[in-house]
Structure formats: C-alpha cells, structure tokens
Amino acid sequence: MSKLRLGCIADDFTGATDLANNLVRRGMRVVQTIGVPSSPLASDADAVVIALKSRTIPAEQAVEQSLKALQWLKEQDTQQTYFKYCSTFDSTPDGNIGPVIEALMQALDTEFTIACPAFPENGRTVFKGYLFVGDVLLHESGMSKHPLTPMTDSNLVRVLQAQMTGQVGLLDHTVVRQGLPFMRDSIQEMRQQGVKAAVVDAVDDADLLTIGLAVSDLKLITAGSGVAIGLPQNYGIQPDNQASALPTAIGRQAIVSGSCSVATNAQVTHFKQTGGASFAVDPLQLARGDDVVARAMAWASTCDPSSPLLFYATAEPEAVKAVQQQLGVAEAGHIVEKTLSEIARRLVEGGVGQLVVAGGETSGACVQALEITQMRIGPQIAPGVPWCHAHSPYALGKGVHVALKSGNFGSMDFFTHAFELLH
Structure with a gap:
C-alpha cells in the first residue's frame, strides 16, 4: 500500500463522510473506516478518515479514543494528521474539542495548530473569530437549543480557550486576505509568542485554499471539513471525477x-x-x-x-x-x-x-x-x-x-x- 498523505480523525460518523467528501471532490482517493481499524487498509488510498463516535461523550473518553486512532495512523506512517469536528463547533458543555486537540498535539510533539470550523459552501463562516451560520451568529441559529450540544457563544476564541490550558489566538481575515507569505509569517509570530492554537477566519473558498497552503508543514490540523479542500494541492493532486x-x-x-x-x-x-x-x-x-x-x-x-x-x-x-x-x-x-x-x-x-x-x-x-x-x-x-x-x-x-x-x-x-x- 502507498504511503498515506493524510490521516483524519473525525468525532462523529456524518462528520467523517463530510470530510471525506471534500477530499474526494478535490481528487483524493479516500477510505473511511468505522472506528479504529484492526489492521492496515486493504486497498490504496491517499487519505483515510477514521470515524469515531466521540462528540458527545465525556472529554477523557474522547481523548482516549482519539489517541487510539492517532496511534493507528502513526503505524501507517501518515504524513499529516487532521482532527475533524463539526462546522458548528459542537462539543459537550464540559468541552471535549480542546482536550482532544491538546492530547493530539502532545502525542505528535507539536506546539502549534489551527482551529477553523468554517465551511462557506454550507453557510459556515468565521469572521473576527465569530462563527456564523448563514447570516446569523452561531448562538442565534438555533444551535443554542441543541439537546446534546447547545452552543450559546459564537466567539470561538473564547469557547476554545475555556477548553484548553494553552493560549488560544486569532488569525483574522486581514491576515488571511494578505496572502500566503503574510499568513505564514503571522503563524511564525504566534508560535514565538507561545500561542498553541489559532482560530482562523474564513469567509469563502479562496480563504480555505490559502489556509490549506499555509498549514502544509503543520503536523496537526484541526478544523471542520472546509479546510480539507485546500490540502490535496499540497500533494500535487488535482480534482478527478473517477475518485467518486x-x-x-x-x-x-x-x-x-x-x-x-x-x-x-x-x-x-x-x-x-x-x-x-x-x-x-x-x-x-x-x-x-x-x-x-x-x-x-x-x-x-x-x-x-x-x-x-x-x-x-x-x-x-x-x-x-x-x-x-x-x-x-x-x-x-x-x-x-x-x-x-x-x-x-x-x-x-x-x-x-x-x-x-x-x-x-x-x-x-x-x-x-x-x-x-x-x-x-x-x-x-x-x-x-x-x-x-x-x-x-x-x-x-x-x-x-x-x-x-x-x-x-x-x-x-x-x-x-x-x-x-x-x-
């Protein structure tokens, strides 16, 4: 089997297919597994998406399951790891997105990652760190009444900081729109300042493509499915209808x-x-x-x-x-x-x-x-x-x-x- 370019860990099953769908649309051959595989994949793939059922479980259980998935990906010599959560940043009231991110960072021995649930094609955008669903803020979209994961705060920096021990920062739209070199410089500055995770603004697919290029050297990417459209270009892969x-x-x-x-x-x-x-x-x-x-x-x-x-x-x-x-x-x-x-x-x-x-x-x-x-x-x-x-x-x-x-x-x-x- 060829080396996996991208190894993904998704916190629920529909989120996994959502992510896999975006990768396939951009030409990657993708296999989605239900849970952590017990053996290597039987067929060639550019990416694998491991679907967990960890979104609404206690944080310590979500961490345990995610680390097991990461261990399997490491055994496949995966080039880059992607932690996928919902485009509305769903998590339990106690917060399990942040703990999973920090556990994966420690296991991968990396000190910086991004957080970007934006998926503009589906009406999810991030601007100045605030998550919008269509034309309204997240907490005004109906998500505040979700029976399992009520989201009452639209400020992602604030939400994620409450779930993490490391510092959370913001790469806002003025940074993303100035292009790849400026964005990479800004990431380097954040690293030097001790920021562990940066929420990244994105309001359209052009932003996602820029973000994809800017994170090509990160060991860990955390995002919704949108950022995935910017990753296949890093591996020289172009859209191909046969992939679907x-x-x-x-x-x-x-x-x-x-x-x-x-x-x-x-x-x-x-x-x-x-x-x-x-x-x-x-x-x-x-x-x-x-x-x-x-x-x-x-x-x-x-x-x-x-x-x-x-x-x-x-x-x-x-x-x-x-x-x-x-x-x-x-x-x-x-x-x-x-x-x-x-x-x-x-x-x-x-x-x-x-x-x-x-x-x-x-x-x-x-x-x-x-x-x-x-x-x-x-x-x-x-x-x-x-x-x-x-x-x-x-x-x-x-x-x-x-x-x-x-x-x-x-x-x-x-x-x-x-x-x-x-x-």
Whole structure:
C-alpha cells in the first residue's frame, strides 16, 4: 500500500463522510473506516478518515479514543494528521474539542495548530473569530437549543480557550486576505509568542485554499471539513471525477432520521407534505416496552416498494425536552438510537439497498448495527454529504449505498434529491 498523505480523525460518523467528501471532490482517493481499524487498509488510498463516535461523550473518553486512532495512523506512517469536528463547533458543555486537540498535539510533539470550523459552501463562516451560520451568529441559529450540544457563544476564541490550558489566538481575515507569505509569517509570530492554537477566519473558498497552503508543514490540523479542500494541492493532486465512482445502486430506498436539528425537522416535514410515506418513532412508547420495530416493519411491508420510506424520531426542541425530562437525556437518546439502528438493520436485511441516515449519533448507531467497517466515498448529494458504498453482512453480499447526513446539512428537499442523484 502507498504511503498515506493524510490521516483524519473525525468525532462523529456524518462528520467523517463530510470530510471525506471534500477530499474526494478535490481528487483524493479516500477510505473511511468505522472506528479504529484492526489492521492496515486493504486497498490504496491517499487519505483515510477514521470515524469515531466521540462528540458527545465525556472529554477523557474522547481523548482516549482519539489517541487510539492517532496511534493507528502513526503505524501507517501518515504524513499529516487532521482532527475533524463539526462546522458548528459542537462539543459537550464540559468541552471535549480542546482536550482532544491538546492530547493530539502532545502525542505528535507539536506546539502549534489551527482551529477553523468554517465551511462557506454550507453557510459556515468565521469572521473576527465569530462563527456564523448563514447570516446569523452561531448562538442565534438555533444551535443554542441543541439537546446534546447547545452552543450559546459564537466567539470561538473564547469557547476554545475555556477548553484548553494553552493560549488560544486569532488569525483574522486581514491576515488571511494578505496572502500566503503574510499568513505564514503571522503563524511564525504566534508560535514565538507561545500561542498553541489559532482560530482562523474564513469567509469563502479562496480563504480555505490559502489556509490549506499555509498549514502544509503543520503536523496537526484541526478544523471542520472546509479546510480539507485546500490540502490535496499540497500533494500535487488535482480534482478527478473517477475518485467518486460507485457501483450501480439497487434495492429499495429508505430514510432513517434521528436528528432533531432545525434543518432535519424541515426535511422531514417537506418529505411528509409532498406525499412521502413515513413512520414516527415515539420514545415514550419505547420506554413502555412497545415493540416499535415490529410495528415499523409491518407498516413497511404494506407500502409501495418503489417509493422511499421514512422512519423518524425527529421532533421540535420542546417535544425533545419533554421526553428528556421524563426519561433523562442519556436514556432518551439511547433508546431512540437503538431502535432506529435496529430498523436500519432490518430494512437492509429486507432488501433496502439505498439508505439515508440523518443525524450524527443516529448514523453512528446505524453503521455499527449494519457492521460496516469501511466505506468507499462517492458523489456529493449536498455540500458535506456524499453517497457511499459499503459491505454489510446484512446486505446479502450485494453491498449497500449509504448517505450519512449531519443534522444541520442539506436543503429542504434533501431526502428526495438524494435518491434522484443516485440514479
């Protein structure tokens, strides 16, 4: 196997495919693994993305998992390491992004890195250190009401500094726009001043390309998926459509949605209002012991096999809070993920070959239930969301096409558009 140019550690499953998608669009051959591989990759790749499920777990557990992933990457003699987090900088209230960054820096013996969640193509920009979602600040975007990772402060320097022991600085837009030499000089000055991590402004793809060149010699890059578009150029790799080719899609179509984000709520509503067949998963029924999976499968057997089916636990923030108050946050999330992942497994066993999963936690649970260990990254459905192809023992040797969508991503008609694109 050829030497890996880039080794990536992503803190959730949809974030991993988001990152892999941007690398593939720029011509890199990418393999995504589900968890830390137990052996070297079986095929050649320019980059590997290790998908963890560490975004909402305690910081010490997130650090432990990330260091295990880094150890595997070191064993593959990876040239550069990339820690990928959400473009809305999601982390637990106690903060696990900062601790993971510092642990990776120590393990890589490096004293400086950047932090840049910007993904302008998907409406995530950073200006003067403040994170915007579309035209509004992060905390005004609806993310302040997220049930697991409420983001109430849009100042990334302040947020990250609260999570790190080392000094956090800012490379603002005036630095980035003055070009590569000036940016590299500014990075050197920060290093001399003892800054450990610099939040970097980016408002468009031109900024990301400049940032990509400026960090070519860093051992560690920490970012959302956006910075990835500027990295393949450092390895002499150019965009190539063949990098995203996948086998022909077959089988029934289904959607499993556990995200409660504003975007996914709108997508679920749009699908239902345009005549899509849907089945609602009620956490309170699950808590009572109702066999919701059996009812879901019985319902699916009565539906038109030529049309996509939606299974959803998506709800408005007020409804989610009401359930959490009765069951507890952890228990409510656990029983929903377990149920949706079992539905996904039963669907694939029953002939579904094209599966969209909405929500990072739900995606993690579903790919684990399907026993998927590696995925080939294919064409982009929407910014940050590609179709993938994977082998699963439940797919009867045929493989399954999977799209893992972050809750915040995609247009209102994402669910229907995804299947149209695949064909």
